[in-house]
Amino acid sequence: MSTLFASTPAAVPSTKTLQIAGHRKNGKQWHPTRKAFRPTAGQTSYAKRATxxxxxxxxxxxxxxxxxxxxxxxxxxxxAIKDKRAAKEEKERFEKMAEKMHAKRVERLRRREKRNKLLKS
Structure with a gap:
């Protein structure tokens, strides 16, 4: 009785089977099959293009x-790196000056240079 009723899913043949095409006429089977040329296929509406x-x-x-x-x-x-380097150079310069001069004079020069920098900017 089960042979008369083909209601089981295994008995129903699938509709989406792969179509087997024979050999191509030009012999280039490795190329994909070509589709028909449709010049209006890529066109979209203005609204879609605008969005x-x-x-x-x-x-x-x-x-x-x-x-x-x-x-x-x-x-x-x-x-920040440039500022850090400039501060380091200035510090080294004042340390060199401190070796030759008195500490109070170096401090006085430092304050004077700081005032001049503030006046320039």
């Missing part, structure tokens, strides 16, 4: 913001 370009512009804006933040952080680190 896509708007989305791309938003992504680009976000990218530029992120790049600017990264560059700003990089410049901040570079400036």
């Amino acid at each position: 896509k370009t708007a989305q791309q512009a938003e992504v680009k804006k976000l990218e530029t913001e992120m790049k600017a933040e990264k560059e700003e952080e990089r410049q901040r680190r570079i400036q």
